Amino acid sequence: MPKFNPISISGDHMQEAGATPVLELALTLANGLTYVKAAQQRGLNLDDFAGRLSFFWGIGMDFYPEVAKLRAARLLWWRIMQKFGAQEDKSSKLRAHCQTSGWSLAAQDPYNNVVRTTVEALAAVFGGTQSLHTNAFDEAIALPSDMSSRIARNTQLILQEETNITAVVDPWGGSYFMESLTKQIADAAWQIIEDIDAMGGMIRAIESGWVNQQIEESAAAKQAKIDSGKIVIVGVSKYRCDHEAEQETLRVDTTKVRESQLQLLSDIKAARDCDAAREALEAITRCGYDGKGNLLELSISAMKARATVGEVSEALEKCFGRYTAEARLVSGVYGPNYGDHDHWAQLKTRIAGFSKRHGRPPRVLIAKLGQDGHDRGAKIVASSFADLGFAVDIGSLFQTAEECARQAIENDVHAIGVSTLSGAHTTLVPAMLDELKRQGGDGICVFVGGVIPRQDYSALYDSGIIGIYGPGTPIPDAASGVLEGILNRLES
Amino acid sequence: MSAMRDNHLAQDLTSKDILLRRRALSKAITLVESSRIDHRQRGDELLDELFPKAGSSFRIGITGPPGSGKSTLVDAMGLMLIEQGHQVAVLCVDPSSNLSDGCVLADKTRMHRLACSDNAYIRPSAGSAGYGGVAQQTRAAIRLCEAAAYDFVVVETVGVGQNECAVAAMTDMVLLLQGPTPGDDLQVIKKGIYEHVDLVVVNKVDLARAAALKAQRRIASALRLTRYGARHVSPHLQPTPRVCTVSAVTGDGLSTLMNSITLYQQEEARNIAGRRMIQDKTWLEESIGSQALSKIKADEYLRTMFNALVDLVHAGRRAPPAAARQLLALVSEHPESFAPRGQNGATA
Numbered sequence: 001m002p003k004f005n006p007i008s009i010s011g012d013h014m015q016e017a018g019a020t021p022v023l024e025l026a027l028t029l030a031n032g033l034t035y036v037k038a039a040q041q042r043g044l045n046l047d048d049f050a051g052r053l054s055f056f057w058g059i060g061m062d063f064y065p066e067v068a069k070l071r072a073a074r075l076l077w078w079r080i081m082q083k084f085g086a087q088e089d090k091s092s093k094l095r096a097h098c099q100t101s102g103w104s105l106a107a108q109d110p111y112n113n114v115v116r117t118t119v120e121a122l123a124a125v126f127g128g129t130q131s132l133h134t135n136a137f138d139e140a141i142a143l144p145s146d147m148s149s150r151i152a153r154n155t156q157l158i159l160q161e162e163t164n165i166t167a168v169v170d171p172w173g174g175s176y177f178m179e180s181l182t183k184q185i186a187d188a189a190w191q192i193i194e195d196i197d198a199m200g201g202m203i204r205a206i207e208s209g210w211v212n213q214q215i216e217e218s219a220a221a222k223q224a225k226i227d228s229g230k231i232v233i234v235g236v237s238k239y240r241c242d243h244e245a246e247q248e249t250l251r252v253d254t255t256k257v258r259e260s261q262l263q264l265l266s267d268i269k270a271a272r273d274c275d276a277a278r279e280a281l282e283a284i285t286r287c288g289y290d291g292k293g294n295l296l297e298l299s300i301s302a303m304k305a306r307a308t309v310g311e312v313s314e315a316l317e318k319c320f321g322r323y324t325a326e327a328r329l330v331s332g333v334y335g336p337n338y339g340d341h342d343h344w345a346q347l348k349t350r351i352a353g354f355s356k357r358h359g360r361p362p363r364v365l366i367a368k369l370g371q372d373g374h375d376r377g378a379k380i381v382a383s384s385f386a387d388l389g390f391a392v393d394i395g396s397l398f399q400t401a402e403e404c405a406r407q408a409i410e411n412d413v414h415a416i417g418v419s420t421l422s423g424a425h426t427t428l429v430p431a432m433l434d435e436l437k438r439q440g441g442d443g444i445c446v447f448v449g450g451v452i453p454r455q456d457y458s459a460l461y462d463s464g465i466i467g468i469y470g471p472g473t474p475i476p477d478a479a480s481g482v483l484e485g486i487l488n489r490l491e492s
Numbered sequence: 493m494s495a496m497r498d499n500h501l502a503q504d505l506t507s508k509d510i511l512l513r514r515r516a517l518s519k520a521i522t523l524v525e526s527s528r529i530d531h532r533q534r535g536d537e538l539l540d541e542l543f544p545k546a547g548s549s550f551r552i553g554i555t556g557p558p559g560s561g562k563s564t565l566v567d568a569m570g571l572m573l574i575e576q577g578h579q580v581a582v583l584c585v586d587p588s589s590n591l592s593d594g595c596v597l598a599d600k601t602r603m604h605r606l607a608c609s610d611n612a613y614i615r616p617s618a619g620s621a622g623y624g625g626v627a628q629q630t631r632a633a634i635r636l637c638e639a640a641a642y643d644f645v646v647v648e649t650v651g652v653g654q655n656e657c658a659v660a661a662m663t664d665m666v667l668l669l670q671g672p673t674p675g676d677d678l679q680v681i682k683k684g685i686y687e688h689v690d691l692v693v694v695n696k697v698d699l700a701r702a703a704a705l706k707a708q709r710r711i712a713s714a715l716r717l718t719r720y721g722a723r724h725v726s727p728h729l730q731p732t733p734r735v736c737t738v739s740a741v742t743g744d745g746l747s748t749l750m751n752s753i754t755l756y757q758q759e760e761a762r763n764i765a766g767r768r769m770i771q772d773k774t775w776l777e778e779s780i781g782s783q784a785l786s787k788i789k790a791d792e793y794l795r796t797m798f799n800a801l802v803d804l805v806h807a808g809r810r811a812p813p814a815a816a817r818q819l820l821a822l823v824s825e826h827p828e829s830f831a832p833r834g835q836n837g838a839t840a
Binding site: 207208209319320321322351355356358359360361382383385386387388389390391392393394395396397403406407409410411412438439440441 | 511512514515518519521522525526527528531559594595596597600601604607608613614615616618741742
């Protein structure tokens with residue numbers, strides 16, 4: 001299959017979750033070599049598939065390391081593939097797609113994001129990416145509008161067609177600085193790859209929680225440095241804008257979207273040959289149990305019989321179970337990296353005072369609701385709140401409002417923090433409040449974090465929540481606001 | 493006002509309305525976990541009122557090292573028990589984290605299916621300093637669950653080490669879970685942890701069947717050796733624990749495991765009854781100790797004396813047992829200091 005792209009081996013999601021460029025590089029290549037081993041174990045010949053593997057990097061604001069990371073990636077992949085005994089040139093060549101960082105975009109003064117995306121895109125081009133995704137400037141506030149999407153696309157076109165920067169291959173090659181940085185990054189990443197190998201490989205490293213822990217530690221440390229001003233974000237941690245104009249954003253009626261999707265599903269189910277679909281799904285489950293046959297082939301025939309993605313997943317889940325990431329959190333990273341020790345200590349004292357007065361610390365449930373797996377913010381809030389003295393419960397990903405309210409009541413928490421980046425807050429938050437009322441938990445406060453457009457603030461506040469903490473809110477401010485809200489509720 | 497509120501709580505806790513019952517149980521557990529004396533007093537009274545209704549569950553402790561798959565197993569077991577008509581309560585206890593320092597609590601993400609069932613209740617708790625600590629709180633929480641009609645109580649705790657002993661002191665059966673890798677079990681054999689275990693489960697047989705079966709044989713023979721000597725000395729010692737292999741993810745071996753638990757319940761019924769009597773007596777004794785201490789700390793004069801004795805012990809001038817004797821002598825000389833007083837004092 002000369003033009004089939006079997007997999008895009010991604011580091012982007014790890015950088016978005018908080019990994020440094022070095023960590024992203026190492027973990028992604030370790031994943032890549034695990035895929036290669038697995039394919040070889042299934043009897044595939046290395047040179048038959050290796051040339052079709054491709055990679056996917058995230059590109060953040062730290063310009064030089066991002067360029068060097070892409071250069072180092074090619075070097076290391078070549079080294080790895082030589083060890084596997086690749087014969088053909090193509091097998092050792094690393095092809096990559098890059099996406100500028102969504103996490104680096106700020107909700108405050110959002111036009112600045114056009115500049116951020118441009119600089120990141122430039123790093124990707126200098127690093128020699130094969131293809132590129134540039135983000136829209138309003139993605140920290142809402143789903144992109146037509147206007148912001150157009151500017152994102154034009155950013156690429158301007159770089160490509162007005163500047164001539166794509167005319168040269170590896171323009172930084174030979175620069176002493178860039179060559180030495182590339183070597184440093186390659187060496188550091190290689191060390192991590194060897195460590196993972198010593199742990200028994202990437203699968204064991206993931207299962208043991210080590211990988212998550214590395215990423216979260218690096219995310220919490222970075223957040224603390226931003227909140228204390230050690231890392232500058234213009235318009236957020238420094239040079240804030242006094243009067244921000246309200247941003248026109250795309251509005252999505254999430255209830256309508258949901259209904260139309262459900263309608264589509266039921267239309268398909270009504271029109272298909274149900275027996276054929278059921279048999280195709282049963283064949284998948286059978287193959288999962290006895291290992292006879294090819295799951296991919298069976299999935300394709302199930303899809304052709306108009307089985308849904310959900311149904312195919314369910315058929316696989318019957319024999320393999322569902323993977324749930326263990327929400328084991330790092331602790332003790334945010335606190336020490338937060339520079340303003342007095343402010344931090346003061347807040348800790350206030351929370352300790354609460355615990356003494358009320359017989360237990362303020363207990364909060366940090367929940368991700370709906371179909372949205374972006375949990376970097378939720379995890380940083382959870383781990384830094386715990387560092388401050390909160391008792392923190394964590395909800396599962398993709399929880400429903402009903403499940404979340406129940407968990408809050410069973411754990412008898414003071415407050416629920418709902419994190420949502422999917423734009424579904426206008427349906428999810430009211431559903432959450434209704435569920436709390438129905439199940440007898442109306443004493444529990446609710447606060448919201450994630451991507452929430454300004455124009456939705458007043459409606460959310462009117463519905464009775466105690467705070468909204470968008471991207472760029474320093475953790476201590478959020479913690480102090482939540483504590484205040486809990487105390488007000490307890491006293492009334 | 494608080495008495496009235498708790499009256500409500502007792503009523504709700506035994507209500508037929510599942511939402512009322514669940515909420516009341518949660519509030520009641522918060523009371524017995526509180527570090528405030530007045531909360532605990534309310535919790536103790538509530539427990540006292542409900543006590544005759546409690547005691548009818550089977551209590552099982554599940555312990556094992558991090559990553560051995562405890563929550564996944566509890567999820568699978570819980571669902572099977574519910575299918576058999578049981579009401580299942582799960583208390584996740586993490587003695588290593590201390591509530592007063594802030595913590596992330598054991599999560600329910602690996603018990604997703606059970607967490608959604610109407611016939612289950614899951615409550616994660618952290619350890620807490622003082623007032624008998626986690627042991628007394630968990631005992632109280634178990635009884636509250638029983639009063640709320642949960643007839644199968646699972647106490648899940650992380651650990652390889654002292655926790656097995658603590659869990660054995662509050663449950664009818666301790667199940668030790670571990671992974672199939674050699675070395676997972678070697679540590680356990682070395683530390684003598686099997687002394688407190690009634691059933692060993694080797695998990696993840698789906699990932700490494702041969703290794704798991706090997707581990708099963710290795711553990712079984714190690715157990716026969718350790719128990720052989722002990723049984724010779726004390727014929728009343730419980731029998732050698734069974735060793736099962738399961739996959740909590742695929743459900744392989746699960747029904748054998750459930751049968752082993754039922755079998756244990758039947759075979760060991762007399763031992764379990766005896767074990768409970770010992771446990772309750774220990775609970776009473778420990779309560780006397782911890783309450784006496786909190787009374788001492790609540791009295792100004794005695795607290796001053798206590799702190800002075802702490803200083804002397806720290807300075808190396810007094811030995812703790814003799815210092816305690818002196819303090820208790822003071823208590824009997826000043827019985828008025830033990831009289832009931834205001835209820836709002838929070839302990840240090």
